[in-house]
Amino acid sequence: MGLLGRETRRTVVDNYELLLICLVAIAAAGGYLTYTGHVAPGTETTTRQVSSWQSSGSFSHNATVRNGTSAFPEGEVLEDQPVYLRKVAPVLDGVFAYTYSASNESDLTASADIFVQYRSVESTQNGELVYWEVKRPLTQDTERSLATDERMAVPFSLNVSRAAETVRRIDSEHGQTSGRLEIAVISELALSGTRNGRSVDTARTYRLQIIPSQSSYDVANAGPVTNGGDQTVETQVEKSYGPLWMLGGPALLFGGLGCAAALVYGRMTDYLTLTDAECRWLVYRSAREEYDEWITVGRADPVDDDIWTTSVDSLVGLVDIAIDTDERIIESDSDSTLIVYTGDRLFRYEPPPEPGAAVTAGDSGAESSD
Numbered sequence: 001m002g003l004l005g006r007e008t009r010r011t012v013v014d015n016y017e018l019l020l021i022c023l024v025a026i027a028a029a030g031g032y033l034t035y036t037g038h039v040a041p042g043t044e045t046t047t048r049q050v051s052s053w054q055s056s057g058s059f060s061h062n063a064t065v066r067n068g069t070s071a072f073p074e075g076e077v078l079e080d081q082p083v084y085l086r087k088v089a090p091v092l093d094g095v096f097a098y099t100y101s102a103s104n105e106s107d108l109t110a111s112a113d114i115f116v117q118y119r120s121v122e123s124t125q126n127g128e129l130v131y132w133e134v135k136r137p138l139t140q141d142t143e144r145s146l147a148t149d150e151r152m153a154v155p156f157s158l159n160v161s162r163a164a165e166t167v168r169r170i171d172s173e174h175g176q177t178s179g180r181l182e183i184a185v186i187s188e189l190a191l192s193g194t195r196n197g198r199s200v201d202t203a204r205t206y207r208l209q210i211i212p213s214q215s216s217y218d219v220a221n222a223g224p225v226t227n228g229g230d231q232t233v234e235t236q237v238e239k240s241y242g243p244l245w246m247l248g249g250p251a252l253l254f255g256g257l258g259c260a261a262a263l264v265y266g267r268m269t270d271y272l273t274l275t276d277a278e279c280r281w282l283v284y285r286s287a288r289e290e291y292d293e294w295i296t297v298g299r300a301d302p303v304d305d306d307i308w309t310t311s312v313d314s315l316v317g318l319v320d321i322a323i324d325t326d327e328r329i330i331e332s333d334s335d336s337t338l339i340v341y342t343g344d345r346l347f348r349y350e351p352p353p354e355p356g357a358a359v360t361a362g363d364s365g366a367e368s369s370d
Contacts, residue, residue, distance in 0.1 A: 009272050010282060016267060023260035030252025036239075037246045043236045051196035054228035055100035057189065059208040059221055063089035085216050090161040092219070096187040096206065099151040100195075108146045108193040108200060114139040114156045115186045118167040120179035131177040134170055135186065145193075156185060164212040183210040196231060280352040287315040288351075291329075294322055300332040300339055309346045318349040 012019065036042065063084045068074030072088050084092065096114060100106075119133035138156040146152055160183070167181045185208040192201045204227070209220035266272040274282070288295070312318045315338065322329050322340050331338050340347040 007282070010274060012263070012266075013272050013274070016263070016272075020260060020263055023256045023263065025256075026252050027256030027260060030249050030254070030256055033245055033249025034253050035249075037241045037249050041239045041241065044239050045234050046237050047232045047234055049230050049232050051103045052228070052230040053100060053102040053106070053195055054226060055098070056224045056226050057096070057098045057187070057204065057206045058224035059094055059096055059185070059187075059206070061092055061094035061208070061219055061221070063092050065089050066091070080221070081219070082221075083216050083218050084160070086161050086164075086212070087215065091157060091159045092210070092217075093157045094155070094185065094208070096154045096156065096185075097151055098146075098189060100146065100148065102148045102196050104196040106148045106193070106195040106197075108191050108195060109143065110146050110152050111141075111143040111190045112139075112152065112154045113137065113142070113188045114154055115188070116158055116163060117182075117184045117186045118163070118170055119182050119184075120171055120174070120177045121182055122177075122179040129179070131179045132170065132174050138185070154187065158185060158210075160210060160212060160217045163210070164217070183212060184208060185210065198231070275355065277352065277355045281354055284315060284351050287319075291315065291319045294319055295329045295331050295338065297331045297333050299334070300330055300337065307344065307346050309348060312347055312349040315349055315351070318347060321347050 060080060062077050062079040063081070065072045065074050065076045065078065065088055067088055068076075069088055072078070072085075078084060078089060096112060098110060098112065100108070115135040115137055117133065117135050120131040122129045122131065138158060139154055142152075142154045144152055163183050167183055171177055171181055187206040187208075188203065189206065190203045194200065206225055211218040211220060312321070318329060318338055318340060321327075325340065325342050327340050327342055329338050329340055336351055338349045338351065
């Protein structure tokens with residue numbers, strides 16, 4: 001019988017071509033994995049950050065109480081309030097601050113001019129419609145050199161009560177437009193120099209919205225406005241593969257080739273070929289399992305000489321007789337002979353001996369005769 005059982009060998013023989021194709025495909029896949037992992041891994045493009053920077057521009061503000069009340073003593077400084085009372089603290093003081101950080105050597109020159117902006121604007125479906133706009137300087141010609149993490153601070157001061165009167169007067173000059181009157185403190189920042197070793201020449205605008213009402217004014221401070229960027233380079237590096245790729249490739253290659261060679265060798269040397277006795281035995285065992293519900297194991301007693309006995313060539317034929325006569329098949333518990341008894345006839349089928357068991361029985365008989 002060898003290392004493989006009869007059923008296994010029959011399955012292998014019946015599916016020889018399919019198994020061989022699968023093994024060759026496995027070996028080919030293993031060859032590809034082995035080649036790419038160990039011989040020619042190839043290259044891939046990676047992006048590496050070489051520098052980065054970040055900047056922040058923000059407004060802070062306060063108002064000093066100039067007309068004291070029971071709630072606000074004169075001279076008190078109110079800091080970063082969302083609302084100030086126009087009669088109590090009509091002048092808004094503040095500071096625009098700018099700072100930046102960079103990963104490499106940098107040297108920037110920053111120039112900040114601060115203006116008060118008056119305008120009439122209306123919101124439309126296409127954005128904002130500006131009827132008129134006027135800018136007046138608050139702080140100008142503020143310039144300084146900035147290294148990384150240094151801070152530039154530019155102060156400003158605006159009498160909001162007067163600014164509210166100014167924006168209404170300018171709008172009257174334009175016939176009192178239907179737009180929304182706005183007041184804002186604008187910081188126009190210009191940057192030049194080098195940042196992370198690269199030349200910089202840019203400008204930015206920062207805005208602090210002021211919304212006056214009859215007795216107060218709101219300061220809509222959006223908080224720090226940040227910007228940033230980085231510089232990257234692309235490099236070609238050798239591809240790297242995981243342990244499953246590196247170890248699985250050779251395993252599939254040599255495993256697939258070895259199994260394919262063993263399969264071809266077994267086919268060429270008739271190792272996988274079943275003998276006639278093995279084929280008969282497998283046919284019988286298959287039928288025995290298929291028609292097990294028709295078979296009962298029991299003792300087969302001798303029959304009279306006048307009973308007509310017929311031998312059947314196959315178990316399938318005996319099952320057909322049992323079905324036609326509506327009888328059970330009896331399997332002898334002594335010699336495994338299968339019979340169907342119909343009253344006046346006896347149909348018999350003797351199963352083929354199991355090849356291994358037959359040889360063993362023969363060897364045992366020879367030893368007994370000695």
